[in-house]
Amino acid sequence: MAIAIEKVKRAEATDTWYMPGILWGLLLTFKSLVLNLIDYIPSVVGVKKRQIMPTVNYPEEKYEYSPRFKGNHVLTVKKDGSLRCTACMLCATNCPADCIKITASEHEDPSVEKFPIAYEIDILRCVFCGFCEEACPVDAIRMGPEWQTPGVNGSEFIYDIKHLAYRPQLKGGIVSVLDEKERHEAGI
Amino acid sequence: MLKSVTSSGVAAPQATTGATSPQAKMVTISINGKEVEVKEGSTIIEAYYQSGLDIAHYCWHPGLSIAGVCRLCMVEIEGNPRLQIACNTTVVAGMKVNNSSAKVKDAVKWGLDFHLINHPLDCPICDQAGECGLQDQYMKYGQYDSEMGEQKVKKHKVVDLGPRVVLDSERCILCSRCVRFTDEVSKTHELGIFNRGDRAEIGTFEGKPLANNYSLNTVDICPVGALTSRDFRFRQRVWFLKNAETVCTGCSTGCNVKVYFNKEGLFRMKPVYNPNVNGHWMCDVGRDTYKFVNKEARLLEAKVVSSGKSQEMPAMELAKKLGATLRGHGTSAALVLTGSYSVEEYEAIVSYFKTDVGTKNIYHWINNPETFDSFDGLLFRGDKNPNTRGLLEVLKAQGISGSWKELVDGIGTGAIKTVVVAGPENQANFPDMKVKIAELSKVAKLVWLTSGKNAELDALTGDVALLPVKSYVEKAGSFVNHAGLRQQVDRVMTVVPGAVSLTELVDLMKEVGDAMTVKSTAATETVPAISANQIGQGRINNEFTLSRGVW
Ligand code: SF4
Ligand code: SF4
Ligand code: SF4
Ligand code: SF4
Ligand code: FES
Numbered sequence: 001m002a003i004a005i006e007k008v009k010r011a012e013a014t015d016t017w018y019m020p021g022i023l024w025g026l027l028l029t030f031k032s033l034v035l036n037l038i039d040y041i042p043s044v045v046g047v048k049k050r051q052i053m054p055t056v057n058y059p060e061e062k063y064e065y066s067p068r069f070k071g072n073h074v075l076t077v078k079k080d081g082s083l084r085c086t087a088c089m090l091c092a093t094n095c096p097a098d099c100i101k102i103t104a105s106e107h108e109d110p111s112v113e114k115f116p117i118a119y120e121i122d123i124l125r126c127v128f129c130g131f132c133e134e135a136c137p138v139d140a141i142r143m144g145p146e147w148q149t150p151g152v153n154g155s156e157f158i159y160d161i162k163h164l165a166y167r168p169q170l171k172g173g174i175v176s177v178l179d180e181k182e183r184h185e186a187g188i
Numbered sequence: 189m190l191k192s193v194t195s196s197g198v199a200a201p202q203a204t205t206g207a208t209s210p211q212a213k214m215v216t217i218s219i220n221g222k223e224v225e226v227k228e229g230s231t232i233i234e235a236y237y238q239s240g241l242d243i244a245h246y247c248w249h250p251g252l253s254i255a256g257v258c259r260l261c262m263v264e265i266e267g268n269p270r271l272q273i274a275c276n277t278t279v280v281a282g283m284k285v286n287n288s289s290a291k292v293k294d295a296v297k298w299g300l301d302f303h304l305i306n307h308p309l310d311c312p313i314c315d316q317a318g319e320c321g322l323q324d325q326y327m328k329y330g331q332y333d334s335e336m337g338e339q340k341v342k343k344h345k346v347v348d349l350g351p352r353v354v355l356d357s358e359r360c361i362l363c364s365r366c367v368r369f370t371d372e373v374s375k376t377h378e379l380g381i382f383n384r385g386d387r388a389e390i391g392t393f394e395g396k397p398l399a400n401n402y403s404l405n406t407v408d409i410c411p412v413g414a415l416t417s418r419d420f421r422f423r424q425r426v427w428f429l430k431n432a433e434t435v436c437t438g439c440s441t442g443c444n445v446k447v448y449f450n451k452e453g454l455f456r457m458k459p460v461y462n463p464n465v466n467g468h469w470m471c472d473v474g475r476d477t478y479k480f481v482n483k484e485a486r487l488l489e490a491k492v493v494s495s496g497k498s499q500e501m502p503a504m505e506l507a508k509k510l511g512a513t514l515r516g517h518g519t520s521a522a523l524v525l526t527g528s529y530s531v532e533e534y535e536a537i538v539s540y541f542k543t544d545v546g547t548k549n550i551y552h553w554i555n556n557p558e559t560f561d562s563f564d565g566l567l568f569r570g571d572k573n574p575n576t577r578g579l580l581e582v583l584k585a586q587g588i589s590g591s592w593k594e595l596v597d598g599i600g601t602g603a604i605k606t607v608v609v610a611g612p613e614n615q616a617n618f619p620d621m622k623v624k625i626a627e628l629s630k631v632a633k634l635v636w637l638t639s640g641k642n643a644e645l646d647a648l649t650g651d652v653a654l655l656p657v658k659s660y661v662e663k664a665g666s667f668v669n670h671a672g673l674r675q676q677v678d679r680v681m682t683v684v685p686g687a688v689s690l691t692e693l694v695d696l697m698k699e700v701g702d703a704m705t706v707k708s709t710a711a712t713e714t715v716p717a718i719s720a721n722q723i724g725q726g727r728i729n730n731e732f733t734l735s736r737g738v739w
Contacts, residue, residue: 088312089425104422110346114313114422137312186339 064145070130071147073121075165076140077173083165084176085140087116091132099125100132111184119164123149124157139176215281220288232274232285233261243287244296244329246303246321246411247363248275250461251468253372255364258303260325262295263287271295296329304334306341306386308358316413318426322361341386349391350378350398352418352472353407357389360414366390366406373469374402374566390414401471401568408458409468419475420456424448432680433460435667437528437574437614437660438474441567442669445470447478447661449681454478454661464673471568480614480659485640486684487656494651503656503686504696510635510653511697513606514545520605522549522595524628525583527573528613530665531674533690534575534582537610540694542586549604551590552579555618569670572617574660578668599631607631610690611638613659639687656687663689 036055056063065071076084087104103118132141146169151157165173213228219241226235231254236243246258254276261274266284271292274285286292304322311317343357367379367390378398382391392398398406407415429448436443436457443466445457457478459470479485490506492499514521523541525534541547554560555572562570573579583589598604607628612618625644628634633651639659645652661680668674688696 086313087422089428090312093425093427106422113310113346 062148065147067145069145069147070128070133070143071145072123072143072149073126073132073159073164074142074144074170074174075119075161076142076176077165079175079179079181081173083115083119083140083161084138084178085116085119086112086138087114087119088137090135090137091141094131094135096129096131097125097127099123111180116161119161121159121164122157123159124154138178138180142174215279217279217281217283217285220286226279228279230279232263232265232272232277232279232283235279235285236274236287242328243274244299244325245275246325246361247365249365249368249409249468251373252365252368252409255368258299258361258363260296260299260303262292262299264289264292293329296325297332300326300330301332301334301336303361305336305338306343306358307361308340308356310359311413314356314359314413315416315421315426316359316410320413321411343387343389347391348397348418349415350403353398353403354416354418354421355390356414356416359412360390360410361412362388362390363411365409365411366415369402369406369409370398370400373405374400376400376402379406401473401564402469402566404472404475405459405469417456424450424455429455432661432678434661434677434680435574435675436470436474436477437667438471438477438572438617439567439569440527440571440573440576440670441466441569442574442667442673442675443470443474443567444675445474447680449661453482453683454681465669465675466567469567471566473568477614480616480640481661481683483683486659486687487638487641487654488684489686490656491646491654493649493653496649503688506653506655507688507693507696508699510608510655510693511699513633514608514697517545517547517606519547519549520603521545521547522551522598522604522607523547524551524553524595524607524609525579526553526555526610526612526618527571527576527579528660529575529579529610529690530660530663530667530677531575531578531582532665533610533663534579536691536694538582538586538588540697542588544698548588549590549595549598550583550586550588551592551595552583553592553609553612553624555612555620571670572614573612574669575667577670577672578666578674581668596627599628602632604631606633606635608635609637610657611636611642613639615640615642637690637693639684655693656684657693658687658689659683662687663691665689 032055078084085102087102089102089104092098092100092102099122101118101120101122102116104114105117107113107115128143130143133143149157214225215228216223216225217235218224219235219239222239224235224239226238230238233243233245233248234250237250243261243263245261247255248258248261256273256276259273262271263274263277264286265272265277266286274287287296300322304326307322311320311323314320317323340358343360345356345358347355347357349355362381364381367381370376370379378392378396378400379390380393382389404417407417426448429450431446431448433444433446436445444460444462446460447454448456448458455478457470457475459466459468461468489500490503492501492506521541523537525537538550541550554576556570559570595604595607599607609628612621615621618624621642622644625642625648629648629650629652633653634648635653635655636645637655637657638645639657645654660677662682662684664677664679666674666676
């Protein structure tokens, strides 16, 4: 049996040479710079509004994601402003990062029965998978478009009920779509 | 075997078939096309359990009489045109039963649908979720879409039936297990079914709350979330808890139990079936015996107080110091033992005092002598120690017979200078705690081994050392119950990492200044205090605990 010889094609220098790629990238950057200047100078003198600037002046200007973006969590509220969460812990069960901690207690209103006295998300461990949102049977937890999570020490990254449901950005809280009272009255 | 069941007063109507009596005559029947041998006189449902097969049911419970109300245990019997319930039909030789046919499956499915007509389906806030008969059987036999268009009947929610049990009438499927329990087992008759039809509800009579010492068993046997425990309510989701079997230390009956725990500690206890000890049940007092095990109640570090100064140190370090003090101390040292420890620990520490310390001054602290021999007729005994009998037998085998008066006199005259107390684990069961602390603290040097914190002990001045010891879930060992049954338990978890068992303590004390002797392999080598024929069945697995769900 003859031994088959296969010729391996080794990469040539022209294939592995990275300079063209870099220069191509720099050209793009340079193009943006020139375009920005053309755009920027008249806007500074007040002749024209800026139009084609592809970057934003973060942090003075902030980029808004769509409402469907899975960013920071929000705990929704009922119409009366109290927490919608029933402390069923399904979100905590479903969370792959094990970063939700809930302490449940007995509510004085027997039609509410169970509610969380503490609800904490360790946002540094969260992987923003959205499984909590998906597990929740009563639309009590959602992930919103906020994505900035600055903080100066560890404790600021543990989000509690006050932050999750009533932070100023939420303007008094977001109302859940599932109303328990209406369901009770409908006899469900 | 059966004798031990009835002698402990456990009502077990079906004990004849539940217990494995060798004389029972067997008959051959065919279940789902398979020939099986079952005990004569069993019901079909028992035949299923004896052969390890699954069958849907709610109202039947091996420890209660037959009600036949849930109509879920349907089987097809050859030669019988209609489906029959398995729980109330006795087997006869040659019977051919089947619960795998389409007809039976259909019957079970729509039976379930009936049970769920008015069910609120509030699983998210229901404590039973995760171990619920409705959830389990719906997934196994149901999986239909409800065809009900009517509004659900509203009933009472969050009703306190008594101090420990909460009722949610909407979730109840009226299986009557709880009612039968109070009628047949606790014989207190608090519960009843009131009203009729879809308005029927479980309830108690005016001024007669469900307050007996066995009330929490109704929570266990309730197949749904209608009865929940006030103590455990909302504290954990059951699927976050691990469980392990051990023996209850609430009294000398030694009921077999399961403890449920996670890394934060213990959360609840449930009985495990053992026909020789507790049948299917346990008492409410016993269910609280997890509380003193948890970290909040525990002594975490050893503490030494001398000449007004107090110092904390690891238990190991203190143990070695003690070893140096006690070695060869002679008859001016004394040991006080309570009935909370295991046989192995008693053997280790008693023989250490006899040989290494050189004294026979060993005394038994009896907590409540007046009620010591009382018995409530079911399970709960006045001797609220798990191992008094084990202790007495070890003391007898080692030839020790000191009276408490001797100890008090010895302390009074100054003949006894050092007292080591293996203190109670469940301090609530020792009403004389304060008195005894006052009495014993008169000694020149007091060493108190304790698993729990105690304010009086902490306040002691003078020459005092407190050493944290392990609680019953943190060590392996055996306990001898009132009837002389020796039950071996395994370690469940660690609550206080620094605590030591008495056996470990003895090993540590022996290490000091004793480099010549090989490290003792504890006192397991000493004469066994309890003869082999007394070692009965401890915790057993059987047809009921194996194949049933938690409910
Ligand atoms: S987004 Fe994912 S990781 Fe973050 S809290 Fe929810 S379930 Fe957990
Ligand atoms: S947020 Fe939703 S899933 Fe999580 S505990 Fe509350 S109700 Fe349950
Ligand atoms: S009793 Fe069972 S099915 Fe009903 S709400 Fe509770 S867990 Fe859900
Ligand atoms: S409360 Fe539970 S045990 Fe009692 S009848 Fe209802 S479902 Fe059965
Ligand atoms: S288990 Fe047979 S009718 Fe309920």
